[in-house]
Amino acid sequence: xxxxxxxxxxxxxxxxxxxxxxxxxxxxxxxxxxxxxxxxxxxxxxxxxxxxxxxxxxxxxxxxxxxxxxxxxxxxx
Ligand SMILES: [Ca+2]
Ligand SMILES: [Ca+2]
Numbered sequence: 001x002x003x004x005x006x007x008x009x010x011x012x013x014x015x016x017x018x019x020x021x022x023x024x025x026x027x028x029x030x031x032x033x034x035x036x037x038x039x040x041x042x043x044x045x046x047x048x049x050x051x052x053x054x055x056x057x058x059x060x061x062x063x064x065x066x067x068x069x070x071x072x073x074x075x076x077x
Contacts, residue, residue, distance in 0.1 A: 021062035031059035041074060048073060 024032045024040045034049045037060065039050075052060055052068040060068075070072045 021060070021065050024060075024065070031061060032065060033059055044074075 021032055024036050025041060026036050029051075034044075034046065035050075037044045037049060049060070050056075052064050052073055054064055054067065065074070
């Protein structure tokens with residue numbers, strides 16, 4: 001799963017411009033926290049966050065969010 005997500009993230013990083021993150025990053029620091037994720041997705045849990053946070057740095061990058069949408073962890077748009 002992690003390898004698949006990483007591969008997807010790398011592919012999307014080349015193919016897709018930033019989209020999902022900017023809407024969720026309410027404080028504009030360039031990363032999406034669990035709290036910011038839950039604003040957009042109130043049903044998101046810490047398990048969901050951990051599954052999306054593939055590099056485990058505690059925040060979600062645009063690449064990680066795009067990969068999550070692509071993997072069906074989050075609804076698109
Ligand atoms: Ca933020
Ligand atoms: Ca991360």
